Structures are given as structure tokens and as C-alpha cells.
Amino acid sequence: MNRSYPNTRLRRSRASSWSRAMHRETVLTPADLIWPLFVTDGKGVEDPVASLPGVSRWSVDGIANRAKEAVDLSIPCIALFPNTQAELRSEKGDEALNPDNLMCRAIKAIRDACGDDIGILTDVALDPYTTHGQDGLVNEGGYVVNDDTVAVLVDQALNQAEAGADIIAPSDMMDGRVRAIRMALEMGGHHNVQIMSYAAKYASAFYGPFRDAVGSSGVLKGDKKTYQMDPANASEALAEVALDIAEGADSVMVKPGLAYLDIIWRVKQRFEVPVFAYQVSGEYALIEAGAAAGVADRDALLMEKLVGFKRAGCSGVLTYHAPAAARILNG
Ligand code: PBG
Numbered sequence: 001m002n003r004s005y006p007n008t009r010l011r012r013s014r015a016s017s018w019s020r021a022m023h024r025e026t027v028l029t030p031a032d033l034i035w036p037l038f039v040t041d042g043k044g045v046e047d048p049v050a051s052l053p054g055v056s057r058w059s060v061d062g063i064a065n066r067a068k069e070a071v072d073l074s075i076p077c078i079a080l081f082p083n084t085q086a087e088l089r090s091e092k093g094d095e096a097l098n099p100d101n102l103m104c105r106a107i108k109a110i111r112d113a114c115g116d117d118i119g120i121l122t123d124v125a126l127d128p129y130t131t132h133g134q135d136g137l138v139n140e141g142g143y144v145v146n147d148d149t150v151a152v153l154v155d156q157a158l159n160q161a162e163a164g165a166d167i168i169a170p171s172d173m174m175d176g177r178v179r180a181i182r183m184a185l186e187m188g189g190h191h192n193v194q195i196m197s198y199a200a201k202y203a204s205a206f207y208g209p210f211r212d213a214v215g216s217s218g219v220l221k222g223d224k225k226t227y228q229m230d231p232a233n234a235s236e237a238l239a240e241v242a243l244d245i246a247e248g249a250d251s252v253m254v255k256p257g258l259a260y261l262d263i264i265w266r267v268k269q270r271f272e273v274p275v276f277a278y279q280v281s282g283e284y285a286l287i288e289a290g291a292a293a294g295v296a297d298r299d300a301l302l303m304e305k306l307v308g309f310k311r312a313g314c315s316g317v318l319t320y321h322a323p324a325a326a327r328i329l330n331g
Contacts, residue, residue, distance in 0.1 A: 030074040035322035051209035064113035073326035077119035093129035104163035125172035133220030135172040171198040182248030197244040199252035200237035203228035206282030268313030
């Protein structure tokens with residue numbers, strides 16, 4: 001293309017609002033949003049998360065109401081994370097396998113309240129259930145062991161699928177877990193239960209407020225660098241994605257979001273599979289803190305970041321700003 005001024009004035013198409021609307025290349029809709037929610041014990045409880053202003057942990061009845069709110073806002077899917085009571089946490093995280101645990105009760109309450117009007121995504125990893133806050137089983141040296149952890153994750157995934165989960169989202173970064181979960185779902189008759197794998201999940205400083213929300217930050221010893229990825233690596237992310245697709249993932253996730261737009265772009269270009277970004281807790285908290293500090297208007301900040309994910313190739317974004325964004329989009 002041989003463009004030159006003044007034949008071409010790119011400002012022509014920007015000169016009026018109708019023309020900007022007509023030339024817009026990326027459109028964000030509420031259907032692009034997945035809303036992560038924290039579940040806590042009790043009844044009628046709303047427990048604000050101090051490090052995530054505007055986000056609360058809700059008891060199961062409140063979670064069902066949030067799901068109805070999501071349906072009203074045209075948000076197609078919610079993601080659930082439990083804040084397991086301290087007494088129910090253990091070295092091996094057995095509560096993850098309890099068919100009556102917080103997660104399963106929340107799934108059933110949402111299904112009762114909303115039927116099939118909403119997708120329920122559930123996180124597979126042991127950190128909300130272990131006394132050490134790691135995502136898997138640890139040996140004497142504190143190392144998170146891979147294959148024994150995968151065996152437990154399979155049972156955790158089946159437990160969630162049996163309670164009615166629509167999308168199993170393994171966030172643990174163990175090798176081989178997608179294949180094992182996929183086989184177990186097939187054998188259990190859960191042919192239409194999807195797997196959205198946290199395929200490229202980085203060992204990130206942006207997860208702090210989430211760990212507060214699920215109550216694992218106080219207990220976590222060390223870090224997660226032996227299983228989550230080094231933020232410096234991109235080729236390795238493509239290898240992770242290739243494996244998860246081969247093992248049976250229906251869609252893949254890149255996490256965190258904003259600092260990894262290049263990964264999203266490369267995954268989409270290379271594999272042409274549905275890619276989702278997780279705009280994580282620290283990213284949300286920074287937008288809120290920035291707005292509170294007068295850096296810019298909160299709504300403008302959050303919408304600009306969300307459209308950026310779509311532009312980079314995302315099919316959708318997990319974001320704590322989902323209800324706020326949907327309200328803006330619904331006008
Ligand atoms: C746990 C899990 C984490 C997040 C989602 N699932 C935290 C972690 O890996 O320590 C982070 C989400 C967020 O920060 O919003 N496996």
C-alpha cells in the first residue's frame with residue numbers, strides 16, 4: 001500500500017463520533033466478560049476483601065444472587081473461588097474432594113437460581129484447601145510433586161463436574177493434568193464439560209489480593225516458581241499452550257493479563273483457539289488505586305484495558321470489573 005499525504009488523511013475518519021463508531025475495529029460486549037466471585041461460609045454474609053475495593057466474599061445465597069445479577073447484565077459466565085474455613089484446610093487439601101464443600105454448594109445454588117442461563121467455571125487447584133497454600137501436594141522438602149497432585153486434581157475436577165460445573169479451569173500448572181482430567185470427564189459421562197486451561201500462568205506479583213480473598217496469603221510459605229512460569233519466557237508459553245490443546249483443552253488462558261498481551265497475541269496467531277485473559281486481582285486493585293489517586297477516570301481506565309485484551313486476540317476476559325464494565329456497555 002502506497003499511502004501519502006494529503007491523498008490520505010487518517011484524521012478524516014476520526015472527525016466525528018458517527019464515523020469513529022463506523023470505523024471501530026474491536027467491539028467489547030458483555031458476552032466478553034467472565035466474572036470471578038469468592039464464596040464464603042454462612043448465610044446472608046457479605047464480607048468485603050480489604051485489598052480489592054468493591055469486591056466481597058459472598059455466602060452461597062449471595063452467590064446465587066450475584067449469578068442472577070450476571071444474567072441480568074448479559075454476562076455469560078461466572079468463575080468461582082472458595083474461601084474455605086481454616087478448620088477444613090489440611091496438608092493434602094481433602095476438602096477439595098468433599099461433594100458438599102463450599103464450591104459444590106455454590107454450583108448447585110446457582111443452578112437452582114439460574115438454570116442454564118449462566119455458565120459456571122470452577123477453579124481446579126488445591127491452594128484454597130491446603131494449610132500450606134500451595135496448589136498441590138508437597139513432599140518433605142516442600143517441593144510440589146507433579147503426578148500425585150494430578151491424581152487429586154482429577155478427583156477435584158470430577159467432584160465439580162458432578163455438582164454441575166460447566167467449565168473446569170485447572171490453574172495449578174502441573175504437567176499432564178489436562179489429559180488426565182479430560183479422560184476422567186469422558187469416562188464419567190461428562191462429554192460436554194469444557195476445559196479452559198490456565199495454560200500460560202506466570203509466577204506473578206499481581207496475585208496478592210486474590211490470596212487474601214481465598215485466605216491463602218497468610219499461610220503460603222515460599223513462592224510458586226517451581227510450577228508457575230517465569231515472566232521472562234514467551235516460547236515456553238507457546239509450548240504450554242500446544243500441550244494443553246493436544247491434551248484436550250477447549251480453550252486456553254493467559255494470566256495475568258496486561259503485562260502479557262504479547263503472549264495472547266502470539267497464542268492466537270499461532271493456534272487459532274479461543275484465548276481468554278485473566279485480568280488478575282492486582283491489576284484490578286491498581287486500577288482502583290489509580291482512580292482513587294486521581295490518575296484518571298476509573299470507567300475510562302477499565303474500559304481501555306478491557307478493549308486492549310480483545311484487540312490482542314482474546315475471546316473474553318476474566319475480570320473483577322465484569323459487572324462495572326457490563327453496566328457501562330449496557331448504558
Ligand atoms: C490459584 C489461583 C490464583 C489465581 C487464580 N487461581 C493464585 C495463585 O496462583 O496464587 C489468581 C487470581 C487473581 O489474582 O485474581 N491456583
